Amino acid sequence: MIKQDPIKRVLYIDLSKKSYSIEERDDLFANYIGGTGVAIKLLNQNCPSNIDASSPENPIIFAIGPLNGLFPIASKTVALFKSPHTGNLGESHAGGRSALAIRMAGYGAIVIKGKSERPSYITIHGDKVYFRDATTLWGLKEGVSPASLIRRREEGAGLRTIMRIGPAGERGITYSCVTLETYRHFGRLGLGAVFGSKNLKAVVISGKRDLPVLDFKDYRALYGELLKQLAESDKMKKYHELGTPANVKPLYFSKGLPIKNLLTNEHDGIDEISGESFAEKHLSRRVACSHCPVACIHLAALRKPYEDEPYFYRTVNISYDYELLYALGSMLGVTDTKGVLSLIEIVEEMGLDAISTGVVLSWLTEAYEKGIITDALTEGLKLEWGNVDTYLEVIRRIVYGNGELYEDLRKGVAYASNKYGGKEFALVFGKNEMPGYHTGYGSHLGVLFGARHSHLDSGGYAIDKEMMLKPLNEEQLADKIITEECWRQILSSLVICFFGREIYIPEVVIKCLRIAGYEIDEEDLNRIGKEIYREKYLFKIKHGFEIENLSLPDRIFELPTSVGILDRRFIQKATEILKEKIKSLL
Amino acid sequence: MPVFVKDNEKCVGCLICCFACGRAHMAVGLESSCIKVSSIGGISRGFAVYVCRGCIDPPCSRACPEDALSVRKNGGVLLKEDRCNGCGACVKACIFDAIGWNSKKNKPVICIQCGECARNCPYRVLEYVRT
Numbered sequence: 142m143i144k145q146d147p148i149k150r151v152l153y154i155d156l157s158k159k160s161y162s163i164e165e166r167d168d169l170f171a172n173y174i175g176g177t178g179v180a181i182k183l184l185n186q187n188c189p190s191n192i193d194a195s196s197p198e199n200p201i202i203f204a205i206g207p208l209n210g211l212f213p214i215a216s217k218t219v220a221l222f223k224s225p226h227t228g229n230l231g232e233s234h235a236g237g238r239s240a241l242a243i244r245m246a247g248y249g250a251i252v253i254k255g256k257s258e259r260p261s262y263i264t265i266h267g268d269k270v271y272f273r274d275a276t277t278l279w280g281l282k283e284g285v286s287p288a289s290l291i292r293r294r295e296e297g298a299g300l301r302t303i304m305r306i307g308p309a310g311e312r313g314i315t316y317s318c319v320t321l322e323t324y325r326h327f328g329r330l331g332l333g334a335v336f337g338s339k340n341l342k343a344v345v346i347s348g349k350r351d352l353p354v355l356d357f358k359d360y361r362a363l364y365g366e367l368l369k370q371l372a373e374s375d376k377m378k379k380y381h382e383l384g385t386p387a388n389v390k391p392l393y394f395s396k397g398l399p400i401k402n403l404l405t406n407e408h409d410g411i412d413e414i415s416g417e418s419f420a421e422k423h424l425s426r427r428v429a430c431s432h433c434p435v436a437c438i439h440l441a442a443l444r445k446p447y448e449d450e451p452y453f454y455r456t457v458n459i460s461y462d463y464e465l466l467y468a469l470g471s472m473l474g475v476t477d478t479k480g481v482l483s484l485i486e487i488v489e490e491m492g493l494d495a496i497s498t499g500v501v502l503s504w505l506t507e508a509y510e511k512g513i514i515t516d517a518l519t520e521g522l523k524l525e526w527g528n529v530d531t532y533l534e535v536i537r538r539i540v541y542g543n544g545e546l547y548e549d550l551r552k553g554v555a556y557a558s559n560k561y562g563g564k565e566f567a568l569v570f571g572k573n574e575m576p577g578y579h580t581g582y583g584s585h586l587g588v589l590f591g592a593r594h595s596h597l598d599s600g601g602y603a604i605d606k607e608m609m610l611k612p613l614n615e616e617q618l619a620d621k622i623i624t625e626e627c628w629r630q631i632l633s634s635l636v637i638c639f640f641g642r643e644i645y646i647p648e649v650v651i652k653c654l655r656i657a658g659y660e661i662d663e664e665d666l667n668r669i670g671k672e673i674y675r676e677k678y679l680f681k682i683k684h685g686f687e688i689e690n691l692s693l694p695d696r697i698f699e700l701p702t703s704v705g706i707l708d709r710r711f712i713q714k715a716t717e718i719l720k721e722k723i724k725s726l727l
Numbered sequence: 728m729p730v731f732v733k734d735n736e737k738c739v740g741c742l743i744c745c746f747a748c749g750r751a752h753m754a755v756g757l758e759s760s761c762i763k764v765s766s767i768g769g770i771s772r773g774f775a776v777y778v779c780r781g782c783i784d785p786p787c788s789r790a791c792p793e794d795a796l797s798v799r800k801n802g803g804v805l806l807k808e809d810r811c812n813g814c815g816a817c818v819k820a821c822i823f824d825a826i827g828w829n830s831k832k833n834k835p836v837i838c839i840q841c842g843e844c845a846r847n848c849p850y851r852v853l854e855y856v857r858t
């Protein structure tokens with residue numbers, strides 16, 4: 142670490158006392174680099190084990206790393222907290238302008254504790270923190286953007302991020318998200334509800350500065366090389382052009398795209414909801430996170446007529462990506478682009494996690510078809526695959542309704558299926574709803590054992606892709622999952638966007654870190670990666686996680702994946718090996 | 728006027744140009760950048776890029792009380808750092824906000840018409856024309 146680098150500064154904010162302080166934590170940033178490594182340390186230090194996730198004591202930790210602000214595609218911020226959705230480790234990553242804004246404000250991490258007496262938002266302008274009243278921003282209905290109101294009020298020269306919650310977060314829905322810069326999210330595991338429980342509507346961060354590097358000439362050369370690779374390499378092509386929705390069709394044809402709660406591998410409207418179709422019909426603009434040349438964020442224009450007023454139209458720009466087309470498209474049997482976009486729009490307005498919302502709706506539809514959920518419970522709504530209008534109404538009722546069923550659906554599929562039944566087809570892994578990959582052993586086991594039960598933990602779908610060509614045995618699979626998850630701890634400590642992972646291989650990371658003043662070799666990186674992973678598991682166990690109680694939903698064994706029908710014996714053996722490997726790290 | 732904004736509509740807001748400008752001034756980060764990118768009232772409407780247009784009769788130079796900004800032959804200005812007292816009048820005078828700041832030196836960072844921003848933009852939003 143370079144002595145003058147402000148990365149080591151940690152900002153502590155106490156919402157109850159409306160006070161803040163800054164501490165220099167060279168120790169943390171030297172040993173755990175930054176991002177997720179530093180954040181898990183701070184979480185372990187600041188989160189008592191017996192607390193509820195909605196307790197004022199639950200800390201929100203934002204952390205970035207030494208490469209943010211220095212190198213392209215180091216564009217992410219890591220958020221750690223105790224998850225109200227799983228009652229355990231909450232981790233979510235987001236880009237937008239957040240990482241650069243925190244860097245420019247002069248911090249490596251921000252810890253927010255306590256609870257504001259009234260709804261409030263906080264503004265961090267460099268060294269100053271302001272506690273602002275947000276009573277008027279609380280409870281705003283669809284159509285009024287709290288971010289635009291905040292934008293108007295907060296001057297803040299330089300770069301700025303606005304993180305904020307919607308009605309879902311205010312109302313404590315355990316899978317509500319935090320939205321940044323309109324289109325980016327701390328999506329998974331319910332950070333929105335943690336904001337809500339603290340009466341925290343938004344966080345604004347801004348700043349402006351230059352950063353130190355060890356050797357400017359080397360820096361400039363390396364930067365140029367990386368930028369070129371990010372722009373020209375074939376490895377990045379999939380994120381340019383169609384973006385991640387390019388995966389819809391290939392995954393469909395390999396049977397990896399989940400459809401209708403995994404009841405079938407067939408979808409009549411697949412061409413219509415493919416990446417190609419969205420690009421052709423709706424793609425209106427591409428945008429990027431700060432300091433990322435890839436611009437993977439694809440916006441779709443949706444033009445809607447006003448029902449009561451001829452010749453009046455409303456055009457909204459909605460961001461879409463693979464996970465959204467899965468969760469609010471194929472998973473619900475939706476067959477038209479406009480239907481998917483309408484669902485994305487309401488999920489954005491409510492501030493919900495799109496993946497969990499989609500899986501809640503797909504579980505509900507199947508449970509309704511099977512008679513587990515009755516008309517009395519739905520209060521007259523008739524769930525039906527592909528019926529967008531009904532889904533829009535269910536989402537409104539989940540957020541605003543007060544029937545028993547809707548109250549229960551606010552806690553996710555694990556909770557609802559526990560109460561009503563239908564666990565066999567409850568697609569949850571470690572209490573978190575499944576991501577868009579029914580590709581095989583790698584994806585399902587990767588999510589089950591991943592520290593945050595996310596497809597991004599170990600990218601298991603990529604392992605499945607390998608397995609389609611060349612089978613792996615249980616031991617090799619387990620090895621790949623753990624090795625990849627440990628390496629990803631490093632990337633998310635720097636904090637590099639995972640889309641850049643094929644460029645930021647260990648030798649490149651070592652070069653970049655050298656310029657940021659870290660003398661680290663590959664062995665060190667592997668050791669630190671493992672240590673961070675270990676810290677996460679220690680947190681999980683301290684907060685009641687039982688590795689022996691992990692189980693996979695029956696449904697995933699009933700339908701072919703990209704590598705065929707899953708073999709229970711293979712899963713059993715791989716599971717035992719994974720458990721042993723994880724335990725041996727602890 | 729060596730750098731033109733060809734098409735704001737294509738700008739993705741990546742700020743790669745700003746970092747390039749920083750590097751052109753031997754700096755890392757955004758403070759030193761003379762080129763600025765901001766959203767047009769929310770990201771859904773896109774971005775606007777502001778870069779020194781190399782004024783023939785530059786207000787930044789006229790605003791300078793120390794005569795530290797001399798006018799270039801084909802427009803734009805050159806900074807004579809030893810004359811500059813760090814008052815920031817030039818920054819305020821430029822309606823494009825196309826002047827950066829080096830807070831270590833407490834001096835403005837003036838566009839040197841190098842074209843690095845244009846060369847680095849991944850989407851060819853900017854065009855560099857040597858004058």
Ligand code: SF4
Pocket residue numbers: 730747748749751761762778779837838839840841842843844845
């Ligand atoms: S031409 Fe050079 S100095 Fe001027 S804005 Fe572009 S990069 Fe900066």
Ligand code: SF4
Pocket residue numbers: 778779780781782785786787788802803804820821822823824825826838
């Ligand atoms: S800095 Fe601004 S005022 Fe000065 S020459 Fe450039 S555009 Fe004109």
Ligand code: SF4
Pocket residue numbers: 737738739740741742743744745764774776847848849850851852853
């Ligand atoms: S580099 Fe190009 S696309 Fe990126 S912000 Fe600058 S002008 Fe826009």
